[in-house]
Amino acid sequence: GAVVSQHPSWVICKSGTSVKIECRSLDFQATTMFWYRQFPKQSLMLMATSNEGSKATYEQGVEKDKFLINHASLTLSTLTVTSAHPEDSSFYICSARDPGNEQFFGPGTRLTVL
Amino acid sequence: GENVEQHPSTLSVQEGDSAVIKCTYSDSASNYFPWYKQELGKRPQLIIDIRSNVGEKKDQRIAVTLNKTAKHFSLHITETQPEDSAVYFCAAGYSSASKIIFGSGTRLSIRP
Numbered sequence: 001g002a003v004v005s006q007h008p009s010w011v012i013c014k015s016g017t018s019v020k021i022e023c024r025s026l027d028f029q030a031t032t033m034f035w036y037r038q039f040p041k042q043s044l045m046l047m048a049t050s051n052e053g054s055k056a057t058y059e060q061g062v063e064k065d066k067f068l069i070n071h072a073s074l075t076l077s078t079l080t081v082t083s084a085h086p087e088d089s090s091f092y093i094c095s096a097r098d099p100g101n102e103q104f105f106g107p108g109t110r111l112t113v114l
Numbered sequence: 115g116e117n118v119e120q121h122p123s124t125l126s127v128q129e130g131d132s133a134v135i136k137c138t139y140s141d142s143a144s145n146y147f148p149w150y151k152q153e154l155g156k157r158p159q160l161i162i163d164i165r166s167n168v169g170e171k172k173d174q175r176i177a178v179t180l181n182k183t184a185k186h187f188s189l190h191i192t193e194t195q196p197e198d199s200a201v202y203f204c205a206a207g208y209s210s211a212s213k214i215i216f217g218s219g220t221r222l223s224i225r226p
Contacts, residue, residue, distance in 0.1 A: 034213060043203060044158065044216045060115070093157060101211035105157040 002028050002098045006106035021079045021109045023094030029074035030096035038091040050077040084113045116141040118206050120217030128225050133191045135220045137204035144206040147187045152201045199224045
């Protein structure tokens with residue numbers, strides 16, 4: 001099956017700093033990727049839809065200036081959490097849509113903000 | 115927008131028995147209903163999906179049913195085994211290519 005990777009797998013940062021998370025489709029081109037956030041023992045909450053070459057579409061309640069998404073190539077989307085605070089600590093997961101219109105999830109990135 | 119509700123939140127069954135998880139959705143335009151299994155700290159794994167032109171789909175011990183009129187869909191796992199223990203999520207979307215909205219999850223435990 002299609003492979004999606006994320007980097008880093010985990011990151012610890014100080015409050016007020018920015019953190020960039022990468023989502024890569026390793027063996028296919030993905031015009032669309034999705035970003036989710038999952039708090040402990042909770043569901044995956046869709047944050048935004050990332051489209052290659054255009055602005056991301058954010059879900060209601062998600063601050064686009066805080067969660068910057070860039071999808072500059074067909075194999076890479078990045079999520080930058082700006083001015084991170086402890087409440088941003090979460091598991092961030094991306095998914096990528098392959099040419100067959102199936103979605104494949106990345107392994108997730110655990111962010112801890114001190 | 116779409117809203118997906120899932121029940122129960124936790125489910126414990128004896129090994130070998132069946133487990134049933136139920137979901138409802140709000141958007142009648144949704145046509146794609148995947149089910150995911152997630153183990154602790156891991157990515158969600160697609161285990162089965164169903165599209166609105168089908169009422170039931172089966173894959174070995176796993177089956178999914180869909181009632182579009184009632185906007186209900188369910189996951190059935192038969193002959194449960196210890197490795198079935200995990201969190202299961204239902205989801206709904208317009209298609210496999212579109213954004214999908216997840217249910218709240220069911221923590222399934224299989225008792226030996």
